[in-house]
Amino acid sequence: MDRRHALYNWFRRNPFKVDFAAAALLVLMFGPVYLYAGRPLLALVSCALLAPLAWRRTRPVAAAAVVVLVCLVQWALVVQPVAGQIAVPLVIYAVAAYGPAWASRSVLVLGLVGAVMLTTRYYSSSAESGIQDLTVGATYTVLVWMLVLVSWTLGDLTRVRRLQLQALEDRNRRLEIEQQQERQLAAADERSHIAREMHDIVAHSLAVIITQADGARYAAAARPELATEALATIAGTGRNSLAEMRRLLGVLRSDEQSGTRPQPGLAELDELFLGFRAAGLTLSFEQGGAPSAQAGSSRRRLPPGAELTAYRVIQEALTNVIKHAGPRARAAVTLHWRGRALHIEVRDDGRGAAADPSQGGGNGLRGMAERIALYDGSLDAGPASGGGFRVSAFIPYSES
Template identity: 75%
Template sequence: MDKRHALYSWVRNNPFKVDLIATGLLFLAFGPVYLLADRPLLFLLSCSLLVPLAWRRIRPVAAAGAIVVVCLVQWAFAVEPVVGQLAVPLVIYAVAAYGPAWASRSVLALGVVGGVLLTTRYFTSPSESGILGLSIGVLYTVLIWMLVVVSWTLGDLTRVRRLQLQALEDRTRRLEIEQHQERLLAAADERSHIAREMHDIVAHSLSVIITQADGGRYAAASDPRIATETLKTIASAGRSSLKEMRRLLGVLRSDEQASTRPLPGLADLDELLLGFRAAGLPLRFEQSGTPRRNLPSGAELTAYRVLQEALTNVLKHAGSQAKANASMQWQSSGLRLEVTDDGHGAAADTATGDGNGLHGMGERISLYDGSLEAGPAAGGGFRVSAFIPYTEA
């Protein structure tokens, strides 16, 4: 099935090569007949009619013009019909299918006129007169007209189908662009909405905390019990703010319930890797270098999520026999993470996802001025490489 689709795609994308091959086959099929019969003039005439067929789709008007000129010369000098005459219905079909509308109508009219000229020149005999001769001429003319009309009709149907397919392709392309823009606008609107809610919560909570802290600081000098009550109020406001922020951030993920456990970091990598090995993924992990200083907790969470997402993609998409290698290297300027596999490609299906996967990795890393590289590995499989600098954005 894939080979057939590939062949169809090549034929569709290379019309000149296909027509050139077809013209060459026609030469091989009909050219030697006249050479073996020692009739070089008819061979040249046949070649002159067949050669323009190589341009019948990319230059249909020029090909039709060349064939018309050859036919007129043949008619003027009363040269007998040749095998190359089959180029006439082929070029009528090509102009009707691929040429402009005016050229399509013109070849139809020329075909009708040419049928009459061909009949009067070759298919009527001076010895046959009266009703019999007229009947034979009319019969040949009608047969030629039928061939012309059928060729033109098939070409016109091909033109209609081609224009319909092109319109559908254009519409599909526009719909994809519109859907992409709608997703971007929806995501921007949701981010703006969440940002406003978080701003309101944080601003209100911090205002309460700052006010209580300033008041408690001055009141503590005269009555330490007021300071104790003030600290309780501050703690309560902080907990309430944290709870609301967790609720808002929780809706950004598909989890049914936002987790209340501490956020993971690099210290939890052993547990993460153990889970993937238990799931059946052959995994090799290497760690090298010494950190110059600790990464912020958010950067550690980003590193954890990058490894988690990359290994999850390996488990999902790389195939049942795939093996993975993960490494964490501390460099002078930051942390380098790399995950490779020898399977079918760990991110084969993430491009059509809903914002997670590689896109989610890139967003996380960009918050800390990091970089992400993902793509097919040189020796096969897939490779994800991320770098997180020490400086926090």
């Protein structure tokens, strides 16, 4: 089966070589016969009709033009039909299958007209007039017409099948390109998602650990009990971060049991705030309105992904406060459930250095914007009037 497919593919890739070999074989079969019979003119006409078959697929219009020209010369010189006349239906088939549409229609008309010209010239020059002769001539004409029509019909069907196969091949190529592009987009989106998760987990944890480590270093000599508390906070933060990293890496390994732990949401904000307060951040929290389920509204609840986005925005904003706002900075977190969106605002009264792109490269703010954009939300971050820094986010939810 593999050899047959290989042979078939070779025939498809080398049409001229195949047609040249076939034309040469026909010339060798039908040309020398007339030379042996002492009819060199018939041998020349036969070879002239068969030779263009070598280009019947690569240049079908040119091959058909040569065959038509030879047939006209043959008709004008009243040369009797020869064995090479088999080239006529073959050329009609080739032009209908591989030539342009106008050439296909032209060879059909020329073939029908040529049949009439052939029979009328033969009978007008070699037969006596009579009803019987006319009947035989008409019969020959109809038979030649049938041969022309069958050749053209088979060629046209071949053209339709060839175009269908070409369309399928083009479609398959487009599908392969689209699938490759979709895989690349999916991989890029997954890389962005992983980068955001890694940044949120690592940046938050390291900020808390660095702050606590600095505090423990200064308090170790004067107040050892504070250093002990700071080390405990460092250990707890490290354990939580390690657990999050293991969960994230488990998802990357497609571990079925790695994703069983639920993602953090707004219900875990109290635990998040405890960690920041333990790190020495003075933090206040205020919530206005209520989620839909508590308020009895017809609104849908925020999906888990949107709640995770809100959680990460608050986490990243507070992490920036610890990293950039300076010592003794205070932060305020406000959640307001509005009619069309959840409004999140995190404000601090520190230096506002988080607006400086040189501090950490701005990956946190970019990650927040990418997360919120997935839910058609908006993010506004920048220095606040009167000092400090302000992060404001809107995450819409659909009306039912």
